[in-house]
Amino acid sequence: MKSFLSWSSGKDAAFTLHQLIKQNKKPDLLLTTVNKDFQRVSMHGLRIELLEKQAEMLGIELYKIPLAKNVSMEDYNRIMEQAMLDLKAKGFNQAIFGDIFLEDLKDFRIKQMKKVGFECEFPIWKRDTKKLALEIIDSGIKTLVVSINSKKLDKSFVGREFNRDFLNDLPENVDWCGENGEFHTFVYNHPDFKRPIDFIIGEKIFKTYKPCSKSDQNSYKKQAENTTDKWDTGFWYVDIK
Numbered sequence: 001m002k003s004f005l006s007w008s009s010g011k012d013a014a015f016t017l018h019q020l021i022k023q024n025k026k027p028d029l030l031l032t033t034v035n036k037d038f039q040r041v042s043m044h045g046l047r048i049e050l051l052e053k054q055a056e057m058l059g060i061e062l063y064k065i066p067l068a069k070n071v072s073m074e075d076y077n078r079i080m081e082q083a084m085l086d087l088k089a090k091g092f093n094q095a096i097f098g099d100i101f102l103e104d105l106k107d108f109r110i111k112q113m114k115k116v117g118f119e120c121e122f123p124i125w126k127r128d129t130k131k132l133a134l135e136i137i138d139s140g141i142k143t144l145v146v147s148i149n150s151k152k153l154d155k156s157f158v159g160r161e162f163n164r165d166f167l168n169d170l171p172e173n174v175d176w177c178g179e180n181g182e183f184h185t186f187v188y189n190h191p192d193f194k195r196p197i198d199f200i201i202g203e204k205i206f207k208t209y210k211p212c213s214k215s216d217q218n219s220y221k222k223q224a225e226n227t228t229d230k231w232d233t234g235f236w237y238v239d240i241k
Helices: 011-022 048-058 073-089 103-115 129-138 164-169 214-225
Strands: 002-006 029-035 061-067 092-096 119-121 142-149 183-189 201-208 234-240
Touching: 002 011, 011 129, 011 183, 029 048, 029 073, 048 061, 061 073, 073 092, 073 103, 103 119, 129 164
Parallel strands: 002 029, 002 092, 029 061, 092 119
Antiparallel strands: 142 183, 142 234, 201 234
16 A cells, blocks of 8 residues: 655644654655745745755655646646546555644545545544644654744744744634644654754745635625635745745
């Protein structure tokens, strides 16, 4: 059985990988979606060169799926299905994810993978995120917070080390693992890296996004009119080089 790990470049995927390696279940591939317009990891905003450096330090093959910046859900599903069929033809039949408690996302992954004959595994599913965050830190995984949702956190949180001080400063409504999308991280050292990744912290950048599909846009407008806008449209990034 050949498996791939959905690799975000962040701490949850990194901790999932560490657990798999300890169980002699090292995946054969790391799979990451990247923004082909900006050459960065989707959501995290991490430069592709650093993503590739992570795979090099782990000694695991990297499979990148390029997506347009305004990709629709229809196109996303089509591109992902084709990628899975490509991997299926190469002998892959298991997908591993570092999700923790988002039921809808888990159900979506299982449904999509089932279409192409893949089994799914969720090694850290339903873990207590406060305990898990501390376990990640204590494991020796070193990460930097590279993206934050401006609705949940202010600019000062981006560019910080993910450590106990960071956790203690989080507002009450923010999950310690950022499982609701409050923040994203870049792993620059890992117990299974050949050596740490060198990097330079650059400028902080604020970006806003709007829904790309017509149905999403209509929903966005209705929410805005009712002053109950729930779309996450503003994010702070720190440019890592």
